[in-house]
Amino acid sequence: MHIDINSLISHYGYLALLIGCVAEGETFVLLGGVAAHKGLLHFSGVVAAAMAGGIIGDQLLYWLGKRYGTRIISRFTNHQDKVEKARQLIHRYPSLFVIGVRFMYGFRIIGPIIIGSSQLSPRRFLIFNVIGAFIWAMLFVSLGYFAGKLIAPWLDKLDNYLKPLFWVAGLLVVLYIVWKGIRFLKQRKQQ
Numbered sequence: 001m002h003i004d005i006n007s008l009i010s011h012y013g014y015l016a017l018l019i020g021c022v023a024e025g026e027t028f029v030l031l032g033g034v035a036a037h038k039g040l041l042h043f044s045g046v047v048a049a050a051m052a053g054g055i056i057g058d059q060l061l062y063w064l065g066k067r068y069g070t071r072i073i074s075r076f077t078n079h080q081d082k083v084e085k086a087r088q089l090i091h092r093y094p095s096l097f098v099i100g101v102r103f104m105y106g107f108r109i110i111g112p113i114i115i116g117s118s119q120l121s122p123r124r125f126l127i128f129n130v131i132g133a134f135i136w137a138m139l140f141v142s143l144g145y146f147a148g149k150l151i152a153p154w155l156d157k158l159d160n161y162l163k164p165l166f167w168v169a170g171l172l173v174v175l176y177i178v179w180k181g182i183r184f185l186k187q188r189k190q191q
Contacts, residue, residue, distance in 0.1 A: 009040045014049040017041075021053025022060070025108065026140055028053075033144020043145060050137040051130075054102065058112045058129050065116020072113055082106075083114060090118045098128035102136045 013035055020028030032046040065072070073083055086107065090097045098120070101111035115125060 009035050013041045014045055017046060017049040018053040018056075021050050022057040025050075025054060025057075025102070025136075029137060029140035030144035030147065033141040033146075034148040036141065037145045037148025043141065046141050047134075047137045050141060051133045054133040054136055055129055058102065058133070059126065061109065061112035062116040062122070062125050062129070065113035066122070067116075069113050069117025073110075073117060076110070083110075086111065086114050087118060090115055090120060094118075094120050094124065095128050098125055099132035099135065102132055 013032065017028050017032045029046075029050045032041060032050060033043075035041040036043040036046045076083060086097075097111075098115060101107050101115065104111060107114075112129075
């Protein structure tokens with residue numbers, strides 16, 4: 001069986017990027033930019049997938065904050081001063097805070113929850129979330145694209161090393177399943 005990493009990226013890259021950006025973000029966007037540099041994905045498609053994932057993730061966190069924000073935020077007892085400072089910034093500069101929250105270290109997840117717990121309207125959040133996601137996606141995809149010149153030769157060599165790792169991982173999974181099956185049968189005999 002021949003596993004071609006480049007083919008996997010070409011077929012599932014946009015979906016993986018979208019899902020990765022819902023959950024995390026920058027790492028996936030940078031790698032998407034590298035894949036665009038290598039010609040495996042289209043630059044505009046990477047930007048669109050990253051932007052969509054970022055919007056979806058932040059919208060979900062915003063609504064989580066709207067519904068349960070006070071309870072969630074109260075659990076961060078050691079960081080209430082930072083939460084209060086964020087609330088003040090949201091009150092004074094709501095549009096800039098929504099756009100910039102995805103660039104603030106430590107606020108990527110909790111930021112939209114805090115915004116959701118504030119009085120900022122869902123419509124206003126959506127508008128500035130889209131603007132922020134566009135800026136964020138363009139910036140990090142571009143960084144990944146230009147970094148691709150340095151990384152691409154190394155990635156081509158990595159493909160040769162990943163194939164044996166897939167086989168080893170597959171073998172370990174099979175051995176684990178056999179081991180669990182044997183344990184299950186032994187336990188069943190003892191009963």
